[in-house]
Amino acid sequence: MAVYTDVTDEELHAFVAQYDIGSVLAFKGIAEGVENSNFLLHTEAGYFILTLYEKRVNPAELPYFIGLMEHLAAAGISCPTPLANLDSETLGTLAGKPAAICTFLNGMSVRRAKAVHCQGLGNAMAEMHLAGADFTMHRKNALTVDGWRPLFDLSQDRADEVCHGLAAEIERELTVLEERWPRDLPVGEIHADLFTDNVFFLGEELSGIIDFYFACTDAFAYDVAICLNAWCFEADDSFNVTKARALLKGYSSVRPFTAAEFEALPLLARGSALRFLLTRLYDWLSVPEGALVTPKDPMEYLKKLRFHRHVTSARDYGLALGDVVA
Ligand SMILES: Nc1ncnc2c1ncn2[C@@H]1O[C@H](COP(=O)(O)OP(=O)(O)OP(=O)(O)O)[C@@H](O)[C@H]1O
């Protein structure tokens, strides 16, 4: 469950009174999510999401996340828009935590994405990348190649409890990726956690993107690689090239890939698989006794990583050089 902080009626009313959204009609905690406390807020002006930022979000980075959502929303991207209060501030304090109220987005995440959803995702991701081009703030990606080894150090000794030989396999992979990681690809603001639970659809139409709290300044194609992993594998771990082709076509019809991005895609997909393997491995080994959270399966990402290791070209993902590269 993701309500870590209790908010009293008095605190809530005083907080909402700082905004021009009328008085509170209803307020309830949202169970989904694990990072922050989220509440559905109904006021005389409509529905909103109230978020209290919990300990894994660095308060110093909130202006970047809030600013990026504001910027993208103003550019026409369907993402939560932070509301400014009567003092023109988008970030306040509630129950001792940094807090913001954002617009509510209609739609639902899909349990089983179809190719048409992947195509819509590709379109929207490319539009988001283009819309971020004139955003002036930047944030280093803490979870790219330079951050993986320190993260691995935290789990290395116990990695083989999850799978025999895992520590050695990760060590070999890290060595390869540190050596070959591409550093000269087109960069900009990326979402970096565009999993199915963060994308809403109304039927087959994409209606919104949420949860920008891993967003950072990094290679656009790395965001694409994250999505290949999160959207294009089936429950039996097989890769669905039809979905991948739809995702890549959807993306490149808005923002064509460069030749360097085409070349780098298999390596970026390996790196992205390793990134989620490492964070999941850490979380798996760190679940406190009796905790209610179910950690996500690190092995899913080991299997994805092994798949990409055998990919020799982005053609294997259904991307045709002649078709899409500018
Ligand atoms: N702007 C929004 N409009 C509608 N629903 C939203 C919005 N923001 C969040 N939600 C709802 O709240 C849930 C949790 O939000 P979110 O994924 O941002 O939380 P989190 O704790 O940061 O998540 P995570 O654990 O995925 O990092 C979402 O699954 C969605 O149901």
Ligand SMILES: N[C@@H](CCO)C(=O)O
């Ligand atoms: N999307 C991440 C968790 C939240 O960042 C994962 O599936 O491992």
